[in-house]
Amino acid sequence: MLQSKLFTKTRKEAPKDEVAENAKLLIRAGFVHKEMAGVYSYLPLGLRVLRNLENIIREEMNKLGGQELFLSALQGKEIWEKTNRWDDRVVDNWFKTKLKNNAELSLAFTHEEPIARIMSQFVSSYKDLPFSAYQFQVKFRNEARAKSGIMRAREFLMKDLYSFSRNENEHDSFYKKAKEAYERIFASVGLADVTYITFASGGSFSKYSHEFQTICETGEDIIYVSEDKKIAVNKEVYDDKTLKDLGLKKEELKEKKAIEVGNIFSLGTKFSDAFNLYYADENGEKHPVIMGCYGLGVSRLMGAIVEIFSDEKGIIWPESVAPFRVHLLRLGESSEIASHADSVYAGLQKAGIEVLYDERKDASAGEKFADSDLIGIPWRVVVSAKTSASGKLELKNRKTGEVKMINEEDLLNHVK
């Protein structure tokens, strides 16, 4: 991608009303545009990051056997009445609207009901199970107060997976695998060290649900962390009884602020019962399907990554999610430098490496360096009079700051 063609531009100052670091940096660097409080548009750079996150997550969901689908964002009222969730007193953060004929409907804030109803049409035998399906969907929540940039938005991208099992054992083993998949996801985006499986309230079907909480000053949850055991307890269930259940002692726990990036739940038969989601076993006996749901806030995860990986100059993307792998800077306009940089660009592209190529003629060296630091691409490669004279390329790692002069033929070995 040629930087001169990229329609977004960086800016020196963030809008004054943004306080959250993730929003400041993402807006300054041109990843997102704020439409209104809690509502952000994702521009080309931001979308690349979201897509990378999606792909990491998708791979793990597929490994679990999940099949990807895409449910509607508009939802009718009847299915929610079956589970007694339509009433505003039960769920108060919906966006609801009406059709021209006055039929009531809503913008999706979750999808348990729709998927349970769909599955009830396709599942009737033990042979149809176990099964799981997931989607990447925009969710809408009418938050009383949006805050923290893209971390608590009214419209956000979420991955939600739903599992359907024949019995508790089958459910438990899937649940365990899903938990492990989540751990791999957080590891591959570089958050393993600061993300804790956290025990939280479980609703009516299991004692606890599991949240994935990333330690972060701008987080909204308070959790109690055991660094040794690598687990945590959410404040909402932090009491003597819970500690006893989990075999934890108060002394080993540290209070931390954290952001909930994922949450997995056992749903029992609540939705199966409501939508007649039953299967017949080998003897023809009917049983309700056991469900689980597994959420992961993709856009929120992006916000958390920015909160954690940045410095005073800008964002420092982990390699797995960065919008590009290499930021190639061309300093100077001589035809020799230009053609050299062009050939480095072509070589990287040919090797399948995603490159943002800053070939702008009207930007100074300092401007290019500043932009590069702000955008936060992992590897910066400079072609200039200096490098041409030495016959080498300059390679800088955004994270470590390490600068090396390398031979051009070694470039791929370094950045691949």
Added chain:
RNA sequence: CGGACCGUAGUGUAACGGUAACAUGCGCGAUUCGGGUUCGCGUGACUCCGGGUUCGAAUCCCGGCGGUCCGACCA
């Protein structure tokens, strides 16, 4: 949803009740060419909307809309 503060060029800031200014950005021309170079010329806001007070309102008052923060909420 309660409370506080705020709303002026694309962005960031000024302006006592008296001609809306500066920086940045953008355009043109020079200059410079490894850390947001420097200079000149130009461009760009009927000061969020509606009403009121006043000879005169960005400024004071009322209402609305919008924004940020604190709290409540986030099954």
